[in-house]
Amino acid sequence: MFGPFEEEIKKEFLTFSEIKEGQVVLDVGTGSGFAAALLAKAVGTNGRVYSIDPSENALEKAFSRLKEEKLDKIVVLKKARVEELSFKDNFFDRVSSIMSFHHLSDPVRSLKEMYRVLKPGGILVIVDWTRETTVAPHPKEQLYAPDLLFEFIRKALGIKPILRNFGEWMILKVRK
Numbered sequence: 001m002f003g004p005f006e007e008e009i010k011k012e013f014l015t016f017s018e019i020k021e022g023q024v025v026l027d028v029g030t031g032s033g034f035a036a037a038l039l040a041k042a043v044g045t046n047g048r049v050y051s052i053d054p055s056e057n058a059l060e061k062a063f064s065r066l067k068e069e070k071l072d073k074i075v076v077l078k079k080a081r082v083e084e085l086s087f088k089d090n091f092f093d094r095v096s097s098i099m100s101f102h103h104l105s106d107p108v109r110s111l112k113e114m115y116r117v118l119k120p121g122g123i124l125v126i127v128d129w130t131r132e133t134t135v136a137p138h139p140k141e142q143l144y145a146p147d148l149l150f151e152f153i154r155k156a157l158g159i160k161p162i163l164r165n166f167g168e169w170m171i172l173k174v175r176k
Ligand SMILES: C[S@@+](CC[C@H](N)C(=O)[O-])C[C@H]1O[C@@H](n2cnc3c(N)ncnc32)[C@H](O)[C@@H]1O
Pocket: 028, 029, 030, 031, 032, 033, 034, 035, 036, 052, 053, 054, 055, 058, 080, 081, 082, 083, 097, 098, 099, 100, 103, 104, 105
């Protein structure tokens, strides 16, 4: 998914998000299940990953991947949109969005929801292609520059995230 940067990005994401064994994590935008599998391996059998996507097709594909990798008992796949989460407040240790943020139709509302379900002290992490990327399978106009993402986060949460530019990607983190 990340081409030659895959191992580096995985390592960077896991370190940056401070994911630990046994945690409960929300994965926003299941897609192919790449992130769900990565998170499931990190939290292990004592943890839980809730992975949401409005697309049944994505959920089915992800399920096959997770089943094949024997991670399907750790991940709960759920048809849902991040703008309207049914989880209670302060439920998750970590909330992450990997390559899905630019898909969200209402970024400010989505951020508010992601933050609402995060426990105090929990961490929200967003990984996405930057607008300058040459490798994303999307037109540049659909992607965000880091400045715009900062502006969405300021508007939604009133905080300044920590940003790391990473090759053609950006990783942002906010602690509640
Ligand atoms: C490029 S994929 C994400 C890749 C995925 N994280 C992975 O690891 O394979 C983007 C996904 O976001 C989903 N999506 C779009 N709108 C959404 C929303 N409002 N809430 C949650 N997911 C959404 C799409 O259906 C799509 O499957």
